Amino acid sequence: MMYRILSILFIGASLFWLFNFAKKNNFSIMEMINSFFNSLNLLFADIKNFKNYKYSEKLNFAKKLFYLVTLLLFLIMTISSMIPSVLFGDSLSGIFLLIHVTAAPIFALFLAVSAILYSHSFQFNKNDFSNLPTETSTKFSIIFNQNGKSKLVYWLFVLFSIPLMISTILNMFPLFGTDGQLFLLEIHRYSALILIILVIFHSGLISAMDKSRS
Amino acid sequence: MIIKNIGIKVYSALLLFLFTNSLIFSQDYKVGDVSDGSRLHPVHLLNLKDENGNIIDPNDEFALPFSTKNTCGNECHNYEKISNGFHFNFHDSTLISKTKSEPWIYTDPTTLSVIPISYRKNEGSFTPDELKLSTIQFLFRFGPYYAGGDISELDSLENKEDFLRWMVSGKLETNCLICHDADPFYDQAEYASNIRKQNFKWAAAASSSFTEFKGNASKMPDNYDIYNLTTVQSIDQRSSVPPKLTYNKSKFNSENKVYFNLSKKIPNDNCYYCHSSIIANENIHSNWKNEEDVHLKAGLNCVDCHRNGIDHNMIKGIDDNVIKESHSFTCEGCHTKNNESEIPTNGNLGAPIPEHLGIPPIHFERLSCTTCHSGNWPTKETNFVKISRAHFLGMHGTNKADNVFPHIQTGIFTESQKGKIEPQNLIWPSFWGFKDSLGAANPLPIKFVEENIRPILGLDSLFNFGDWPVVSDSLIISVLQTLDSLKITEGKPVFITGGKIFEVENNILTSEEEIYSNGYGWRTSHNVRPANQALGVNGCQDCHSIGSPFFAKNVNIESSVLSTGVNSISASTFQNNNEIYQSFFSLTFFFRPWLKFIIIISALILTVVIIGYFFKGIRSISSGIETLKNGDFKN
Known part of the structure; x- marks a missing residue:
């Protein structure tokens, strides 16, 4: 019950932030969703040209593919888990469980490959902070600019995906009793909740950056 | 003045008399109901008292049977309170239960009838009143497993037409001995046969170890009088002996007291008389191959868990709204960690607390403990089970065949009314009835069916014994049309069998699914297997493999209509599950190592x-x- 309440509160608050953020940055939620699916469509339509690409283009294509498919799988897993657990207050079972466990290993694999492909470019640098010390002011506090925030979200996502995976994998081995299993399930659920919130932030920040670029 | 004083004294004496009497009768607890704290079991050396409260003299030629009400009750135990206990309080309308439980099963292959009966109006069952079954008729069929009291004792529940029969048979009082008599010579089968002979008031005494009894009250005339032999002059006494009870004088002491080997801790065998069950497989006649419940093997008695107070409201192993402590005596109450209270209540009687390593918690939400731990290991085909109350186990002359009617399938994993999957026994009700204005099927009176439908069907109960009889559509049509022409009810005549309701429309037999589309099932809890034989001990594939009996067991539908043929449905149907989905889900377990x-x-x-x-x-x-x-x- 607590998880349901917290999920509704935090996801609600994140969505509220997203709506306001979108308004402030002149883009709409629908635009954001359309842009995601358009990118996916374009990417899949472009697969046939993959052979003709240069090495760097192939790498870019792969990065984009892994990123978009990971997000898509995350969306599928979020829907398949949140509908029964948050909306109906039930345990994950039936067709939702089937979808969830089918998408899970692919998501894990794509996320791991995405982490290898993207981590280098998501390293923090001085351009990610808005108030670095200068000759006139040596005062320093970590204030990220939009680029920095987006990188922070990325690293938090990678970080919290580890307990998400470990908790579910430990559940599958005869190592923990009922209390332990319930504890692991809680870790899995709350890690997932954090990831959902991070993805909402990520979507907003990326869309804002796209908008400002265009 | 003298007159006035006398008046005051008489008035005071009268008040005192009334006050003390009302005190005695309003007592909830009699002297024997309250313990002084000693754990020693008191010796029951008692004077026997007859139905009139007189002390019985074993030398009396016309000795009456002792009355449990007056011998056990009256001064020592609160008979009224005990008689309202779970095993006796059938007519109590406040105890109407929607939860399906083991019914009394009326079975008659010659009328194609299998009817679940329950005084407590369990969902899907019918009360004796709905079948126009009088108490005497109910007791004739099911009385051998009825512990007396209540319906067999209350004048208000008697059928007026049976008044004289009740005068002959006497009341069937609550029989304390059927549970509490630990004497190895106490004979439940003798009690049963006496109930069948309407020897109600003699039944308890006749089954005890210090009496000898002969007689058959059901053969006695309505004016039968034990003291007036002229009333039995017209009876052929070579075949119908008037009831006669003789007490074994050597068991009585000089004060005419007799020792009862009574036990507060009911011996398991006494419970087994009514609550035996055995899987009707190849081991049925080889008792040495049949296992007993793991709790009993660990040294527990049935009553260690199924406890009760003086009100005899038994703890049934499930959470009970009436008994607040009942949770402590459920599987979870003993075997799981108690996180709610600082005072530990788990681990009762040394119950082990399992870790359930690696079992996802959803199993504890969706399954009852008995699903994995109770009954026989699931097989692809269902087994029949024989149970005391339906198959008259333990009685003299019981049919010992493994396929004797009613056919009760066991080990059907079914979603209960509380939403948890549990192993259940299952019957397919079959009866003649009529459809009321709401579309519900109500059974016709049993007597009517026996008198009017049995001759039309012309079925021989011995022919093809063991196979439930099936009849042609034309015969069913003929019976239904006859019923329609008799106009005995306002509703349309129907026949319910195999989960369908059949009726005649334009001379054609039509059918539709109805309330019994999944038969009538009730939970089973025993025998509990050892933990090493619980489902899941070999891993997830015990249940989650393609075609596993847990989800894909074939449950036979027993129908009396020839055209429906031999049908079976998947066990998944009883779980509100889809077998195709379960097969897909099982397939994911094949890839589980890859996923990991x-x-x-x-x-x-x-x-x-x-x-x-x-x-x-x-x-x-x-x-x-x-x-x-x-x-x-x-x-």
């Missing part, structure tokens, strides 16, 4: 990435601080 491998590798990669870039970041920060120290603010 991929997720472990992915988690490792992510950990390496995080750790690697974390240290890289630390190095960058430290070099950045170094740069700042050197006053280089541009880089």
Whole structure:
């Protein structure tokens, strides 16, 4: 019950932030969703040209593919888990469980490959902070600019995906009793909740950056 | 003045008399109902008292049977309170239960009838009143497993037409001995046969170890009088002996007291008389191959868990709204950790608390404990089970065949009314009835069916014994049309069998599914297997494999209509599950090792990435601080 309440509160608050953020940055939620699916469509339509690409283009294509498919799988897993657990207050079972466990290993694999492909470019640098010390002011506090925030979200996502995976994998081995299993399930659920919130932030920040670029 | 004093004394004496009497009768607890704290079991050396409260003299030629009400009750135990207990309080309308439980099963292959009966109006069953079954008729069929009291004792429940029969048979009082008599010579089968002979008031005494009894009250005339032999002159006494009870004088002491070997801790065998069950497989006649419940083997008695107070409201092993302590005596109450209270209540009687390593918690939400731990290991085909109350086990002359009617299928994993899957026994009700204005099927009176439908069907109960009889559509049509022409009810005549309701429309037999589309099932809890034989001990594939009996067991539909043929349905139907979905889900277990491998590798990669870039970041920060120290603010 607590998880349901917290999920509704935090996801609600994140969505509220997203709506306001979108308004402030002149883009709409629908635009954001359309842009995601358009990118996916374009990417899949472009697969046939993959052979003709240069090495760097192939790498870019792969990065984009892994990123978009990971997000898509995350969306599928979020829907398949949140509908029964948050909306109906039930345990994950039936067709939702089937979808969830089918998408899970692919998501894990794509996320791991995405982490290898993207981590280098998501390293923090001085351009990610808005108030670095200068000759006139040596005062320093970590204030990220939009680029920095987006990188922070990325690293938090990678970080919290580890307990998400470990908790579910430990559940599958005869190592923990009922209390332990319930504890692991809680870790899995709350890690997932954090990831959902991070993805909402990520979507907003990326869309804002796209908008400002265009 | 003298008259006035006498008046006051008489008045005071009268008040005192009334007051003390009302005190005695309003007592909830009699002297024997309250313990002085000693755990010693009191010796029951008692004077026997007859139905009139007189002490019985064993030398009396016309000795009456002792009355449990007056011998056990009256001064020592609160008979009225006990008689309202779970095993006796059938007519109590406040105890109407929607929860399906083991019914009394009326079975008659010659009328194609299998009807679940329950005084407590369990959903899907019918009360004797609905079948126009009088108490005497009910007792004739099911009385051998009825412990007396209540319906067999209350005048208000008697059928007026049976008044004289009740005068002959006497009341069937609550029989304390059927449970509490630990004497190895106490004979439940003798009690049963006496109930069948309407020897109600003699039944308890006749089954005890210090009496000898002969007679058959059901053969006696309505004006039968034990003291007036002229009333039995017209009876052929070579075949119908008037009831006669003789007490074994050597068992009585000089004060005409007799020792009862009574036990507060009911011996298991006494419970087994009514609550035996045996799987009707190849081991049925080889008792040495049949296992007993693991709790009994651990040294527990049935009543260690199924406890009761003086009100005899038994704890049934489930959470009960009436008995607040009942949870402590459920499976969970003993075998799971109690996280709610500081005072530990788990582990009762040394119950082990299982870890359930690696079992996902959803199993505890969706399954009852008995699903994995109770009954026989599931097989692809269902087994029949024989149970005391339906198959008259333990009685003299019981049919010992393994396929005797009613056919009760066991080990059907079914979603209960509370939404948990549990093993259940299952019957397919079959009866003649009529459809009321709401479309519900109500059975016709049993007597009517026996008198009017049995001759039309012309079925021989011995022919093809063991196979439930099936009849042609034309015969069913003929019976239904006859019923229609008799106009005995306002509703349309119907026949319910195999989960369908049949009726005649334009001379054609039509059918539709109805309330019994999944038969009538009730939960079973015993025998509990050892933990090493619980489902899941071999891994998930015990249930989650393609075609596993848990989800894909074939449950036979027993129908009396020839055209429906031999049908079976999947066990998934009883679980509100879809077998195709379960097969798909089982298929995922084939890939489970891959799933584990991929997720472990992915988690490792992510950990390496995080750790690697974390240290890289630390190095960058430290070099950045170094740069700042050197006053280089541009880089």
